[in-house]
Amino acid sequence: xxxxxxxIFPEYFSSPLKVGLLGKAIERGLIEVEVLNLxxxxxxxxxxxxxxxxxxxxxxxxxxxxxxxxxQKVKEMDPETHVVYLSPQGKLxxxxxAESLAKHKSILFICGRYEGIDERIRAHFVDEEVSIGDxxxxxxxxxxxxVIEAISRLIPGxxxxxxxxxxxxxxxxxxxxxxxxRPREFLGYKVPEVLVSGDHAEVERFRRLSSLxxxxxRRPELLHTANLSQEDYAFLKSLLEKQRVYxxxxxxxxxxxxxxxxxxxxxxxxxxxLSRLGRTYGLKGVFVIQPLSDQREIAERICRxxxxxxxxxxxxxxxxxxxxxxxxxxxxxxxxxxxxxxGEKPLLIATDASPKRSYITVERLRELLWEKPIxxxxxxxxxxxDEVFEQCDYFLEPIWGRLDAYNHLSVRSAGSILIDxxxxxxxxxxx
Amino acid sequence: xxxxxxxIFPEYFSSPLKVGLLGKAIERGLIEVEVLNLxxxxxxxxxxxxxxxxxxxxxxxxxxxxxxxxxQKVKEMDPETHVVYLSPQGKLxxxxxAESLAKHKSILFICGRYEGIDERIRAHFVDEEVSIGDxxxxxxxxxxxxVIEAISRLIPGxxxxxxxxxxxxxxxxxxxxxxxxRPREFLGYKVPEVLVSGDHAEVERFRRLSSLxxxxxRRPELLHTANLSQEDYAFLKSLLEKQRVYxxxxxxxxxxxxxxxxxxxxxxxxxxxLSRLGRTYGLKGVFVIQPLSDQREIAERICRxxxxxxxxxxxxxxxxxxxxxxxxxxxxxxxxxxxxxxGEKPLLIATDASPKRSYITVERLRELLWEKPIxxxxxxxxxxxDEVFEQCDYFLEPIWGRLDAYNHLSVRSAGSILIDxxxxxxxxxxx
Numbered sequence: 001x002x003x004x005x006x007x008i009f010p011e012y013f014s015s016p017l018k019v020g021l022l023g024k025a026i027e028r029g030l031i032e033v034e035v036l037n038l039x040x041x042x043x044x045x046x047x048x049x050x051x052x053x054x055x056x057x058x059x060x061x062x063x064x065x066x067x068x069x070x071x072q073k074v075k076e077m078d079p080e081t082h083v084v085y086l087s088p089q090g091k092l093x094x095x096x097x098a099e100s101l102a103k104h105k106s107i108l109f110i111c112g113r114y115e116g117i118d119e120r121i122r123a124h125f126v127d128e129e130v131s132i133g134d135x136x137x138x139x140x141x142x143x144x145x146x147v148i149e150a151i152s153r154l155i156p157g158x159x160x161x162x163x164x165x166x167x168x169x170x171x172x173x174x175x176x177x178x179x180x181x182r183p184r185e186f187l188g189y190k191v192p193e194v195l196v197s198g199d200h201a202e203v204e205r206f207r208r209l210s211s212l213x214x215x216x217x218r219r220p221e222l223l224h225t226a227n228l229s230q231e232d233y234a235f236l237k238s239l240l241e242k243q244r245v246y247x248x249x250x251x252x253x254x255x256x257x258x259x260x261x262x263x264x265x266x267x268x269x270x271x272x273x274l275s276r277l278g279r280t281y282g283l284k285g286v287f288v289i290q291p292l293s294d295q296r297e298i299a300e301r302i303c304r305x306x307x308x309x310x311x312x313x314x315x316x317x318x319x320x321x322x323x324x325x326x327x328x329x330x331x332x333x334x335x336x337x338x339x340x341x342x343g344e345k346p347l348l349i350a351t352d353a354s355p356k357r358s359y360i361t362v363e364r365l366r367e368l369l370w371e372k373p374i375x376x377x378x379x380x381x382x383x384x385x386d387e388v389f390e391q392c393d394y395f396l397e398p399i400w401g402r403l404d405a406y407n408h409l410s411v412r413s414a415g416s417i418l419i420d421x422x423x424x425x426x427x428x429x430x431x
Numbered sequence: 432x433x434x435x436x437x438x439i440f441p442e443y444f445s446s447p448l449k450v451g452l453l454g455k456a457i458e459r460g461l462i463e464v465e466v467l468n469l470x471x472x473x474x475x476x477x478x479x480x481x482x483x484x485x486x487x488x489x490x491x492x493x494x495x496x497x498x499x500x501x502x503q504k505v506k507e508m509d510p511e512t513h514v515v516y517l518s519p520q521g522k523l524x525x526x527x528x529a530e531s532l533a534k535h536k537s538i539l540f541i542c543g544r545y546e547g548i549d550e551r552i553r554a555h556f557v558d559e560e561v562s563i564g565d566x567x568x569x570x571x572x573x574x575x576x577x578v579i580e581a582i583s584r585l586i587p588g589x590x591x592x593x594x595x596x597x598x599x600x601x602x603x604x605x606x607x608x609x610x611x612x613r614p615r616e617f618l619g620y621k622v623p624e625v626l627v628s629g630d631h632a633e634v635e636r637f638r639r640l641s642s643l644x645x646x647x648x649r650r651p652e653l654l655h656t657a658n659l660s661q662e663d664y665a666f667l668k669s670l671l672e673k674q675r676v677y678x679x680x681x682x683x684x685x686x687x688x689x690x691x692x693x694x695x696x697x698x699x700x701x702x703x704x705l706s707r708l709g710r711t712y713g714l715k716g717v718f719v720i721q722p723l724s725d726q727r728e729i730a731e732r733i734c735r736x737x738x739x740x741x742x743x744x745x746x747x748x749x750x751x752x753x754x755x756x757x758x759x760x761x762x763x764x765x766x767x768x769x770x771x772x773x774g775e776k777p778l779l780i781a782t783d784a785s786p787k788r789s790y791i792t793v794e795r796l797r798e799l800l801w802e803k804p805i806x807x808x809x810x811x812x813x814x815x816x817d818e819v820f821e822q823c824d825y826f827l828e829p830i831w832g833r834l835d836a837y838n839h840l841s842v843r844s845a846g847s848i849l850i851d852x853x854x855x856x857x858x859x860x861x862x
Contacts, residue, residue: 054615200487355861401711402854402860403860410703412847420852
């Protein structure tokens with residue numbers, strides 16, 4: 001593998017390329033790195049490589065000609081060279097991109113500085129634009145080091161023990177398990193017993209479960225593409241059971257079209273849709289709050305049809321869902337039931353289509369999931385009354401419109417979307 | 432700002448810290464960097480800093496004592512030092528994390544190598560664990576350079592022209608616009624006229640719109656937290672109009688519980704829920720396919736009530752939604768209508784709760800959004816028949832269960848979740 005680095009700071013690279021496994025790989029000829037000084041391709045005696053941007057503004061832009069000349073020169077030496085521009089506008093670099101880049105025999109990295117390179121070079125002479133992350137560094141030099149390191153590790157012979165690559169983060173699709181070495185006890189902190197047990201199968205199991213746990217907690221999205229066994233799923237399920245989410249469907253107090261406080265009627269399809277949603281996403285309960293006793297009686301009769309009556313036999317999957325539905329006369333009694341089931345009060349999360357007050361993001365709510373039971377409160381009719389908002393701990397960021405301010409969703413749609421946004425990241429149980 | 436770097440390769444850092452603005456900032460005393468050799472804290476004459484992992488396996492682990500001694504030493508010099516461990520298991524580094532780290536006066540970076548550091552140090556003596564991206568490099572050395580560069584840029588005086596920081600990627604919340612410099616014409620490629628017009632307001636506008644466009648195409652999630660003006664929204668809307676998504680609700684041919692082909696009945700709430708969803712997410716149409724003429728007549732009467740009858744006055748927002756609904760006798764006639772409206776055939780995307788065949792991911796479908804009109808086909812009753820699958824271009828990844836295989840959602844829930852997964856990334860229109 002041959003790497004060309006095009007930079008105005010060739011001296012940047014003198015020490016990092018000599019160190020550790022990368023240095024050894026270069027010494028052994030497994031990798032060749034040639035650092036090119038962009039100034040050598042300038043066309044005036046001052047060796048000018050940058051100029052002011054058209055349209056004005058601070059900062060300088062790399063001129064097209066020297067870049068073009070340098071690219072041509074490299075292509076003369078290695079016609080198949082893949083040209084990579086390192087910039088914050090590029091696609092995010094990750095292990096998959098590293099694997100794809102490792103297939104090339106020769107790569108030229110263009111290190112930008114200042115305001116970047118002339119757009120015409122980027123648009124017409126660059127094969128791939130890559131960003132190492134959502135942050136700004138001084139230039140492409142450190143980024144090219146990162147990319148070169150990641151690619152070099154994948155080249156056969158560079159990392160001696162294949163095992164070390166297969167088990168590391170992102171290669172296995174999971175974050176790595178914690179490692180321990182001597183002494184067995186350090187400042188009172190002990191190594192887990194299983195690691196010193198000598199039972200290899202148990203050690204492997206401990207490491208696998210540790211990897212799964214740390215991945216679930218820190219980077220659950222990685223689990224969507226990881227290879228998971230039935231044992232893995234069972235373990236992950238036991239962890240996910242600790243997320244205790246309840247859906248509350250509130251029929252009182254809610255607002256009517258005129259903003260007055262009312263009690264709304266139960267919609268039979270709500271019971272079906274929200275309980276099916278609840279069962280799919282592993283909610284602990286779908287609690288319907290309805291002060292009118294005749295309304296509750298209708299709902300209970302519907303539920304009994306599906307849990308005990310003809311419906312239970314006709315459609316057992318529906319039975320499983322409807323079992324989650326419980327009817328309550330007041331919001332307080334529904335809260336009390338969560339407290340009884342979980343041993344602690346739930347966090348009350350209000351929802352609404354309008355951002356009346358400061359809201360928390362879904363990302364923040366996901367962190368709270370691991371700490372306390374959550375009751376996500378959906379309003380019927382024209383939405384929740386102020387008194388409900390005041391009782392709640394948080395208000396969740398609304399679902400925004402895509403083309404304009406219109407965001408009038410049914411409670412069934414909004415509930416489905418919000419639950420998917422909160423819990424969909426943890427939904428990777430594939431049939 | 433003082434940075435300590437703890438490494439077994441102190442020589443790694445000799446050249447990169449001398450170059451460019453970072454080198455100047457160090458020379459001028461704005462930043463101080465002290466590289467510590469972990470081996471200096473070893474406790475035997477061989478200066479051993481690593482050992483085999485408990486539990487066996489390839490690779491070595493950094494021992495706890497030398498790390499502990501080094502951390503203690505740094506804390507003696509700077510008691511407030513924030514201890515950062517660079518590892519792939521850490522939280523993803525980004526500009527926000529850089530800003531938060533820049534608030535410390537002294538930071539110690541621990542550079543891992545091999546299999547990482549002893550877990551007891553990580554768990555009890557590290558304040559923050561940071562990963563520069565989803566890829567594996569040889570060690571924490573290059574990662575610490577990345578983080579030091581990103582933090583250093585934020586320290587007053589390091590980057591002279593404040594303007595250059597404010598307009599760069601991630602600082603403004605958008606990707607940066609393309610830059611051009613002399614010559615005005617290069618190999619036949621010209622600089623956009625506006626940039627040489629001398630009209631500063633037009634230049635600013637061109638740059639802003641270029642930033643918005645590149646951000647929408649490459650990193651739409653950044654727009655959710657960017658500050659957007661009404662003009663920005665209007666421009667983004669004109670781009671988003673190019674995504675032409677239709678929802679098809681199929682009543683024939685679908686399956687019943689026994690797997691036989693049937694025509695199902697229309698559910699009135701489907702028309703409401705899916706059209707409200709469609710209007711919120713800016714769909715071009717909600718097409719209901721129903722071969723039975725009396726069923727179509729009922730649906731059309733419902734729609735007329737909301738678009739022309741009493742409902743249109745009673746609830747104008749509902750009118751706006753229901754206007755998207757069109758009734759068709761066959762799937763082919765619905766496809767023909769999309770072709771008439773868009774001038775080209777839509778890609779047909781089948782949906783189902785079971786992964787019967789190979790599927791495409793939502794990410795892939797999002798790329799297709801920019802290329803062609805999309806018809807997302809939802810089945811009623813027990814789902815789409817095989818003949819529909821065979822007619823479709825792609826099958827979309829199902830919505831998986833969270834705790835187990837159960838994923839029996841209503842068509843209203845599934846449609847809402849899928850549309851949000853596909854288009855929610857582009858839904859940032861805040862009231």
